[in-house]
Amino acid sequence: MERDKPLAAPRAWPPHAGYLIALLCIVGIAWCAANDTWTRAAWSRPGAYLEPEKADVVHALAMLKAASQGEFPPLGWKHVKHLGAPYNANWNDWPMVEEFQVLFFGALARIFGLFAGLNVAMLLGNLLAAVVMYLVARSVNCRPIWAFVAGLAYGLAPFIFAQSPYHITCEWVWHVPLFVIVWRWVSTEPGLALRSPRWWRACGVSLLTGLLNPYFTNILCQLTLLGGAVQYIRNRSRPALLAALAVIGTAAMAFALMNLDTWTYKLVNGQNEGALVREYKWLEIYGLKIKDLFIPPVTHRGETFANFSKAHRQVAPLLDEGASYQGIIGLVSLLWLVATSIKAMIDRRERDVPIETWWVLWIVLMFTTGGLNAIIGALGFTMFRGGSRYSIVILSITLLWAARRLSALQTAAETARPGPATTVPWMAAAAAACLVILWDQVPRAPTPEETATIVRQIDADREFTEKMEAALPDAAMVFQLPVVEFPESPAPGVPPYDHFRPYLYSKNLRYSYGSMKGRERERWQLALQGLMFEGATLDQQGQRVVFNAANFSRAISELKKLGFSAIYINRNGFPDRAKGLEDVILELGYSKPPIRNATGDLACIVLDKGGDAAGTKNE
Numbered sequence: 001m002e003r004d005k006p007l008a009a010p011r012a013w014p015p016h017a018g019y020l021i022a023l024l025c026i027v028g029i030a031w032c033a034a035n036d037t038w039t040r041a042a043w044s045r046p047g048a049y050l051e052p053e054k055a056d057v058v059h060a061l062a063m064l065k066a067a068s069q070g071e072f073p074p075l076g077w078k079h080v081k082h083l084g085a086p087y088n089a090n091w092n093d094w095p096m097v098e099e100f101q102v103l104f105f106g107a108l109a110r111i112f113g114l115f116a117g118l119n120v121a122m123l124l125g126n127l128l129a130a131v132v133m134y135l136v137a138r139s140v141n142c143r144p145i146w147a148f149v150a151g152l153a154y155g156l157a158p159f160i161f162a163q164s165p166y167h168i169t170c171e172w173v174w175h176v177p178l179f180v181i182v183w184r185w186v187s188t189e190p191g192l193a194l195r196s197p198r199w200w201r202a203c204g205v206s207l208l209t210g211l212l213n214p215y216f217t218n219i220l221c222q223l224t225l226l227g228g229a230v231q232y233i234r235n236r237s238r239p240a241l242l243a244a245l246a247v248i249g250t251a252a253m254a255f256a257l258m259n260l261d262t263w264t265y266k267l268v269n270g271q272n273e274g275a276l277v278r279e280y281k282w283l284e285i286y287g288l289k290i291k292d293l294f295i296p297p298v299t300h301r302g303e304t305f306a307n308f309s310k311a312h313r314q315v316a317p318l319l320d321e322g323a324s325y326q327g328i329i330g331l332v333s334l335l336w337l338v339a340t341s342i343k344a345m346i347d348r349r350e351r352d353v354p355i356e357t358w359w360v361l362w363i364v365l366m367f368t369t370g371g372l373n374a375i376i377g378a379l380g381f382t383m384f385r386g387g388s389r390y391s392i393v394i395l396s397i398t399l400l401w402a403a404r405r406l407s408a409l410q411t412a413a414e415t416a417r418p419g420p421a422t423t424v425p426w427m428a429a430a431a432a433a434c435l436v437i438l439w440d441q442v443p444r445a446p447t448p449e450e451t452a453t454i455v456r457q458i459d460a461d462r463e464f465t466e467k468m469e470a471a472l473p474d475a476a477m478v479f480q481l482p483v484v485e486f487p488e489s490p491a492p493g494v495p496p497y498d499h500f501r502p503y504l505y506s507k508n509l510r511y512s513y514g515s516m517k518g519r520e521r522e523r524w525q526l527a528l529q530g531l532m533f534e535g536a537t538l539d540q541q542g543q544r545v546v547f548n549a550a551n552f553s554r555a556i557s558e559l560k561k562l563g564f565s566a567i568y569i570n571r572n573g574f575p576d577r578a579k580g581l582e583d584v585i586l587e588l589g590y591s592k593p594p595i596r597n598a599t600g601d602l603a604c605i606v607l608d609k610g611g612d613a614a615g616t617k618n619e
Contacts, residue, residue, distance in 0.1 A: 016134070016135070016138065016144070019134065019144050019147070019148050020131060020134065022148070023130050023131065023134055023148060023151050023152060023155070024127055024130070024131065026152065026434075026438075027126050027127055027130045027152065027155040027156060028123065028126075028127060030156055030438060030442045031122075031123050031126050031127075031156075033442060033445060034161060034442050034443045034444075034445060035047050035119070035122075035445065035446070036445040036446055036451065037119060042451075043112075043115075043116045043119050044113060044115050044116050045115055045451075045454055045455060045458060046061065046115045046118055046119070046165055046454065046458075047119070047122070047164060047165045047446070048165055048166060048454070049454045049457050049458060050457055050495075050498075052495065054165070054166040055166070055495040055496075055497065055498065056166040056167065056496075056497060057118075057165050057166040058495075058497045058498065058500045058501060058504070059166075059487070059496075059497035059500060060118065060165065060166060060167075060168045061114055061115075061118060061500070061504050062083075062497070062500040062503055062504065062514070063102050063105075063106075063168075064102070064105050064106050064108075064109040064114060064117060064118060064168075065106075065109065065114055065503065065504060066078070066080050066091075066106070067102050067103050067105065067106020067107075067109070068106040068107070068109040068110040068114070068117070069106075072091075072099070072102055072103060072106060074099040074100055074103055074258075075099070075257070075258070075260055075261055076261055077092050077261055077264075077265055078090075078091035078092055078261070079091070079092075080514060081510070082503060082506065082508075082509065082510050082511065083503060083510070083511055083513065083514030083515065084511075084512070084513075084514050084515030084522070085477040085478070085479075085510040085511060085512050085564070086477055086510075086512075086562045086563055086564070087515065087521065088515075089486075089514040089515040089516075090515045090516050090519070090521075090522075091515075091516060092261060092262055092265035092516070093262065093265065093266070093272040093275035093276070093516045093518060093519070094262070094275055094276060094487065094516060095259050095262050095276065096258075096262070097210075097211070097212070097213070097214050097217075097255060097258040097259065098169040098211070098212055098213055098258075099258055099261075100211055101168075101169060101172060101211075101212060102168075102169070104121075105117065105118070105121045105168060108120050108121050114504060115458075118165055118168070119165070121168065122164045122165050122168075122171060125160060125164070125171045125172045125173075125174065126155050126156065126160055127155065128172070128174035129154050129155045129157065129160060129173060129174040130151045130152060130154060130155020130156070131151065131155075131174075132174045132175065132177055132178065133147075133150050133151040133153075133154035133155065133174075133177045133396070133399065133400075134147045134148060134150065134151030135147075136177040136178060136180065136181060136400065137150045137151065137177075137399075137400055137403045137404075139181065140180075140181065140184075140400065140404055141404065141407065142400075142403040142404055142406075142407045143406075143407040143410060143411070145426070145427060145430045146402075146403040146406045146407050146410075146430060147403055148430070148434075149329070149403065149430050149433045149434060149437070150399045150400060150402070150403040152434055152437050152438075153327060153329045153330060153395075153399055153433075153437050153441065154177065154395065154396065154399055156437060156438070156441045156442055157173075157327070157330075157392060157395055157441065158296075158297055158323065158325040158326070158327055158441055158443075159173070159323040159324070159325075159389075159391060159392040159395065160173065160392075161297070161299075161441075161442075161443050162297060162321060162323035162325075163321070163323055167321075169212070169213045170213055170215070170389060172212065172213070173213075173216065173392050173396075175205070175208055175209055175212060175216070176216055176392060176393055176396045177396045177400065178205045178208075178209075179205070179209075179216075179219070179220050179223070179393070179396070180356075180396060180397060180400050181201075181202075181205075182202045182205050182206070182220070182224060182247065183223050183224065183227055183355075183359060184355070185198050185202060186202070186224050186227035186228055186231070186240075186243075186244045186247070187223075187226075187227030187230060187231070187355055188355070189231070189234075189235065190231075190235070190237065190240065191227075191228065191231040191235075191237055191239075191240025191241075191243065191244070192228075192240060192243035192244060192247070193239065193240075193243060194239060194242060194243045194246065199243050199246070199247070202247045203246065203247055203250045205220075206220065206224075206247045206248070206250040206251040206254070207250050207251070207253075207254050208254075209251055209254070210250065210251040210252070210253070210254025210255045210257075210258070211254050211257075211258060214255065214383075214384075215384060215386065215389050215390070216393070217251050217254075217255060218384055219363065219390060219393055220251060221248045221251055221252075222362070222366070223359055223362065224244050224247050224248055225244060225245075225248055226362065227244060228240060228241040228243070228244025228245060229241065229244075231244070269519075272516070272518040272519050273518065274517055274518025274519075275487075275516045275517060275518040275519075277488070278382035278383060278385055279382070280374075280377050280378060280382055282382070282385040282386075283369075283373060283374045283377040283382060283385050283387065284318060284369055284370070284374065285318050285319070286320055286321065286385055286386045286387060286388050287318075287320075287367060287368055287369030287370065287371065287373070287374065287387040287388065288320075288324070288363070288364065288367040288368045288369065288371075288387040288388050288390055288391060289318065289320060289324065289368065289369055289388065290364065290368065292320050292324035292325070292388065292391070293324050293325065293326050293331065293334070293391060293394070294325070294326075294331060295308075295309055295312055295324070295325055296308065296309050296325050296440075297309060297325055297443060298310050298313065299443035299444045300440070300443065300444065301439055301440075301442065301443070301444050302439070302440075306444070318369060320386075320388035321386065321388055321389070323388060323389070323391065323392075324388050324391040325391075326391065326394070326395050326398075327395075327437065327440050327441045328436050328437075328440045329399075329433055329436060329437055329440070329441075330395045330398060330399060332402070333398035333399055333401065333402035334360075334394065334398045336402060336405070337354060337356060337357060337360070337398050337401055337402070338357070340353075340354060340357075341353045341354060341357040354401060356397050356398065356400075356401045359397055360394055360397055360398070363390050363393060363394055366387075366390075367384075367387030367388075367390045368387065369387070371387070373387055410423075410426045413426070414426075456598070456599065457599060459598070460597040460598035460599040460602075461501050461502065461504070461505060461597060461602070462505045463597065463598060464502065464595065464596070464597035464598070464602055464604070465502045465505040465506050465509075466505070467595045467604075468502065468506075468509060468566065468568075468595055468604050469506065469507060469508060469509055471566075471595060471604075471606055472509060472565050472566055472606065473565065474508045475508050475509070475510060476508075476509055476510070476565040476566065477509075477510045477511075477512070477562070477563050477564045477565060477566075478502075478509055478510065478511050478512065478564065478565070478566045478567070478568045478604065479512045479525075479528075479559050479564045479566070479567050479568065480499045480511055480512050480513045480567075480568045480570070481529065481532075481567060481568065481569050481570070481573070481578075481581070482494060482529065482570065482573035482574070483512075483525045483526055483528075483529040484496065484498070484499050484513060484573075485517035485522075485526075486499075486513060486514050486515060486516055486517060487516065487517075489517060491573050492573065493570075493572040493573045493574070494570050494572055494573040498570060498572075499511065499513035499514070499568075499570065500513070500514065501602070502568065502602075511568070512525060512564075528555055528558055528559070529555075531551055531554060531555045531558070532547070532551065532552050532555040533547070534548060534551045535547070535548030535551050536548060536580075538575075539580075543576060544576045544579055544580045544583075545574065545575065545576050545579075545580035545581065546580055547580055547581065547583075547584040549584055549587055549588060552584050552585075552588065553588050556585075556588065556590075556607065559607070560607060564607065565606065565607055565608075566604050566605060566606045566607055567585070567604070567605045567607065568602070568603075568604050569581060569582075569594075569602070569603045569604070569605070570601065570602060571600070571601050571602065571603060572601050578603065582594060582603070582605065585605050589609040590605060590606070590607060590608065590609055591609070592605070592606050592608055
């Protein structure tokens with residue numbers, strides 16, 4: 001008879017599993033609370049839509065839709081067939097580095113739906129940030145409880161919430177804590193050794209960073225170069241400098257790889273100097289400001305904090321993106337680091353100044369309003385206009401430093417006096433820090449009125465687009481007024497990406513908006529709008545635009561020759577809410593009632609003089 005085999009011992013969980021599961025659960029619940037996404041219907045709406053400060057979400061959603069439909073190939077030329085009519089929209093003149101990220105977001109949109117896919121992508125940004133911060137903290141010898149606190153503070157960073165959901169590529173900052181490891185390896189003796197395990201890991205971080213938002217590639221390279229230079233100056237260590245340069249070169253190669261499509265398109269089709277325009281003034285407006293590190297968001301849960309923020313925004317001449325606030329725990333960490341450094345300097349212990357202090361100082365000197373970045377911008381290089389975005393790098397540095405210091409202090413206390421009487425107060429302090437983070441950093445959920453407004457706007461736009469598709473032939477072309485250039489070119493009364501709205505819901509229609517500005521091919525729209533408005537005047541009461549019917553008729557004839565079947569009107573772009581525009585079209589015999597959306601800001605006029613339009617769908 002076969003003897004029973006002894007039972008195998010249960011497999012132990014990885015040492016981090018419990019903390020990571022708890023961290024993921026808390027961050028996930030906090031994110032749902034901040035966005036009020038407790039139901040399936042809530043997941044199927046975006047967290048913002050037409051609010052002026054976050055209206056760029058429409059652009060983000062348009063990119064996700066294009067990616068979900070296979071029109072955003074990584075490393076390849078991008079032509080969106082439903083935009084830029086009568087051609088395909090050219091999306092190749094803008095140096096878009098985060099193509100794999102957008103492609104991933106597009107896959108989420110294809111699986112879950114456009115709005116739900118965006119929400120899943122946003123939640124993943126918070127979850128990944130928390131997990132990576134925890135693991136990085138553990139890798140630099142932080143105790144699990146303080147690594148947990150750092151992970152929670154970073155995963156729920158005000159910066160991430162403030163960038164969501166309209167700056168989808170800026171919100172994913174989960175990789176930034178990895179920079180701290182690379183900078184420490186590069187900056188501390190003996191520096192990085194070429195082809196060592198650390199060097200390969202640093203190059204891996206650099207490669208990954210080069211595929212993501214270039215703002216953070218920029219700061220990774222800057223402080224890596226400074227660290228390697230310090231090693232060379234102090235120790236004449238040429239290999240350490242070469243190793244740092246190789247890390248930077250890896251990021252540069254990744255950046256170049258992601259720009260091959262843009263560069264090759266320009267090589268074949270010529271330069272387009274008008275596509276990417278960065279005015280110097282934005283370096284001043286969006287520069288890093290030390291005081292903004294202390295200004296809470298207007299969505300803060302504390303009424304006093306929120307009111308202070310509102311009052312500040314009403315009087316401050318220069319505002320950032322509302323994303324610089326470090327949170328109470330982050331500010332305590334920053335002030336502790338500053339105090340430690342000042343004390344070391346006063347005591348003439350310069351070598352005891354934490355290296356993190358020099359990193360933070362460099363970021364402030366470089367990216368503060370009027371800093372080195374502004375000087376570089378004055379010389380013509382204005383690419384990195386949003387210096388306030390580097391506030392998240394400061395938060396990453398100070399949280400990790402504080403977690404390491406607290407871990408060392410707790411270990412010293414428990415070594416000197418072991419037992420629960422010493423450990424319990426430390427655990428209680430960590431728990432209190434977590435409660436502060438949840439109260440301080442998780443923004444107030446949208447009010448029922450705000451949510452109802454978003455739902456009403458989305459339903460109105462969806463119904464409006466369905467009516468257009470029912471009235472027009474498949475693949476019909478729609479000319480959009482007022483003409484708005486793409487990207488970053490608002491028209492009076494119309495945000496820069498508002499013309500994307502019908503595209504989000506459309507199946508077959510093609511729209512004139514959405515091809516990148518600056519090339520000769522796209523200039524016809526402005527010329528045609530100029531013809532429409534030639535000879536237009538205001539009536540005697542100054543309340544209605546009176547168009548020249550002959551000029552407008554010529555413009556419509558040109559549109560019909562190009563194959564357009566309808567004119568789409570954003571009424572907010574006209575001083576008389578487009579009443580004069582509708583009148584002149586009716587005067588020319590296009591008497592079919594305009595299609596309107598329920599919120600009253602959009603209209604569509606079918607270019608058909610009586611009866612069914614040619615090719616109009618039959619019931």
